[in-house]
Amino acid sequence: MNIGQAAEASGVSAKMIRYYEQIGLIEPPARSQSGYRVYAEPNVHTLRFVRRARSLGFSVEETGALLALWRDRSRASADVKTLALKHVAELEEKAAALQAMAATLRHLASHCHGDKRPDCPILDKIGSPN
Amino acid sequence: MNIGQAAEASGVSAKMIRYYEQIGLIEPPARSQSGYRVYAEPNVHTLRFVRRARSLGFSVEETGALLALWRDRSRASADVKTLALKHVAELEEKAAALQAMAATLRHLASHCHGDKRPDCPILDKIGSPN
DNA sequence: CTTGACCTTCCCATGATGGGAAGGTGTAGC
């Protein structure tokens, strides 16, 4: 399987596959005589793992840690859980920050007439000298 | 006022002030004979506006649009409100995405024993072949 | 044997921010 098929099969773009290889997140695959990367099913499985970890918001570095645990058959599930819950806390913190911004702005907007006149509590507040 | 004092007074770092000037978000300030940037109160006011807009999650580009409206005394408040509500929607969308990740992961973690054994539904799920 | 789809590596760009180097300026204390 060439990189294009591996990309198709895993949902990770060819560009990203090369990048993940370059930074050492995944193992370099075999090469054909002409230098093409050749992927087998286990490689694709790893790529899917990476894609899913990324889609759960893990950074590439955290994904590397998860990958190491995944491959380590003598891992303690406590280590995985700790990593996961720490990440959950970070996600929730970021979500809360975004929601706080949204709430503030929504509140300001609710007091804005939204017509042709220039008076606007949104700008007033952002530009207030406090 | 030199850039250090302006940074202090506005809460925007000197590095960022220079950057905002470079990309055209803010006007280049006056210069002293020796080439130092010289800021007056209106400049600091603008910088504070920028800082607040950024802290509400507006991108630098959106901040530029807000700044233009802020300076335009014949603006329609509807334009500001539209911009703000569009941004609120984006913020809420991002927050929801983060929370969905957190919920998924929290759910998986709740099924993980978190002990010395290797069995772990978190890794199982991330690595599942689906 | 040509064509087109694929592959390779290499470089550049994004967005917002910080770090740091090399060198000039301004001021306080002696």
Place this chain on the structure above:
DNA sequence: GCTACACCTTCCCATCATGGGAAGGTCAAG
């Protein structure tokens, strides 16, 4: 006036994850 130190200037580099694209090699179908 001289020294020390804090500040300023510009310039380059790094981050994080991703995409774009160029220049050139490979492969399979017609």
